[in-house]
Amino acid sequence: MEEIFGLQTEAAHFHKSKFFYLLSMESSAALVPFSQLTSFFSHKPNNRISKAHPSWHSKPRTSLPTRIHCQKMYVPGFGEASPEAKAASNLHSFFTYVAVSIVTAQLESYNTEAYEELMEFLSRNSLNDGDKFCADLMRESSRHQALALRILEVRSAYCKNDFEWDNLKRLASKMVDESNTRLMRDYVLETSHVDSEGKNEK
Numbered sequence: 001m002e003e004i005f006g007l008q009t010e011a012a013h014f015h016k017s018k019f020f021y022l023l024s025m026e027s028s029a030a031l032v033p034f035s036q037l038t039s040f041f042s043h044k045p046n047n048r049i050s051k052a053h054p055s056w057h058s059k060p061r062t063s064l065p066t067r068i069h070c071q072k073m074y075v076p077g078f079g080e081a082s083p084e085a086k087a088a089s090n091l092h093s094f095f096t097y098v099a100v101s102i103v104t105a106q107l108e109s110y111n112t113e114a115y116e117e118l119m120e121f122l123s124r125n126s127l128n129d130g131d132k133f134c135a136d137l138m139r140e141s142s143r144h145q146a147l148a149l150r151i152l153e154v155r156s157a158y159c160k161n162d163f164e165w166d167n168l169k170r171l172a173s174k175m176v177d178e179s180n181t182r183l184m185r186d187y188v189l190e191t192s193h194v195d196s197e198g199k200n201e202k
Contacts (some may be wrong), residue, residue: 095163096130099155103147118147130155 075083100122107115121140127133137148 050118078192091159093130095155095159096133096151097127098158099132099151102154102158103151107147108110114143117143 100118104115104118104122107118121137121144125133125136134148135152137151138145
């Protein structure tokens with residue numbers, strides 16, 4: 001018991017000396033980060049005290065894995081829009097082209113007169129701007145207005161129901177990977193051929 005009492009007294013003097021040390025360093029303690037101050041008080045007692053009181057041992061803290069949040073690439077040159085917005089605009093025009101193709105194929109089989117009127121209008125107007133094409137078609141005549149409404153209906157239905165968005169992502173990724181592989185392979189073959197010719201000349 002005397003030994004344990006002596007060890008406790010020694011521990012008390014140890015923490016008391018820490019306390020007076022911090023008071024003497026008050027002016028500089030404001031510059032010390034709080035994390036360092038807390039670590040200063042969290043020192044484990046010496047081995048002798050720990051052996052006398054095994055219950056004082058604290059469980060080791062397990063450090064959690066740090067998650068790294070990676071930001072997306074910055075793509076300049078698109079102004080306020082995004083690359084996805086630019087791609088959506090191109091797809092919008094493409095869907096108009098698809099809708100016109102579907103409607104003309106349908107008209108050719110059951111309404112030859114409407115088919116000829118639409119083909120004649122196509123010969124005078126470009127499909128590069130799909131919305132402008134449909135707006136001009138609406139104002140051509142009452143018959144052309146019905147054709148324009150049909151094109152708008154087909155365009156919306158194809159975009160929402162028939163276009164395979166998952167397949168688009170798969171094909172686009174496949175094309176990029178295959179193209180990168182082909183370009184790198186061709187470069188390696190070309191440079192290795194040049195290197196071999198240089199060695200033969202020497």
